[in-house]
Amino acid sequence: MQLQSLPALSDNYIWTLAGADGRALVIDPGEAAPVLAAAGQGLRPGAILLTHHHHDHVGGVPELLRRWPGLPVYGPDDDRIATVSHRVGDGDRIELAQWRFDVLAVPGHTLSHIAFHGHGHLFCGDTLFSLGCGRLFEGTPAQMLGSLDRLAALPGATRVCCGHEYTRDNAAFARVVEPGNEALERRSEDIQAMRDRGQPTLPSTLADETACNPFLRIDVPAVRDAVAAHARGEAQDRVTLFAALRRWKDGFRA
Secondary structure, eight states, X not given: OEEXXXXXXXXXXXXXXXXXXXXXXXXXOSSSHHHHHHHHTTOEEEEEEOOOOOHHHHTTHHHHHHHSTTOOEXXXXXXXXXXXXXXXXXXXXXXXXXXXXXXXXXOSSSTTOEEEEETTEEEEETTEETTEEOOOSSSOHHHHHHHHHHHHTSOTTOEEEESBOOHHHHHHHHHHHOTTOXXXXXXXXXXXXXXXXXXOOOOEEHHHHHHHOGGGOTTSHHHHHHHHHHTTTOOOSHHHHHHHHHHHHHTOOO
């Protein structure tokens, strides 16, 4: 299957995954224009997948449905997304034409956030970013940590297709948290080179993330020690350490 990232808005990605018949899934279209432009180059949408209700992930759906009436829209069971025609939740499986995707509940960024895993790809919206994770707008630290643990348990070769190009800024924070991580140093150099060439840093792989992403490394002694020191000893168990790491990132400026 052919994966493509369509830049949208200021730093979003709309993902498409095309099968052998040329039809493609469209994931999190925050605006319609990039999808319509890709259609002019041959893209044939077969369905839309939505991870959560935020406008920069769903804003383009009404216009796309005007262009392709009847296009199925899969998304979380959340009344804030009026355009969903097929509401799905944890444990559901989408079987449509050549596609097979498992639905995973990953609350934290929002309470109804879901991810789609299939064909070696993970479409995770704003739950997991390359070298980071989403802000906790609705969920709790325990929920987000549980969601990230769940994603980290997927096969290491899984391609992580998240919703934003935040990787370079996330790398700057990760290097402060774990300055002795050689894999992170190499990844940071690659990221800078890609951005200098105007290339996306995504998708990454789960193996890269578990080796470099501090939010997936809360059990690593160097990360635990750095977070505990920054929190002045107030954070001790996994959840409080994760919460302190997320607060640290919220206030971080490169």
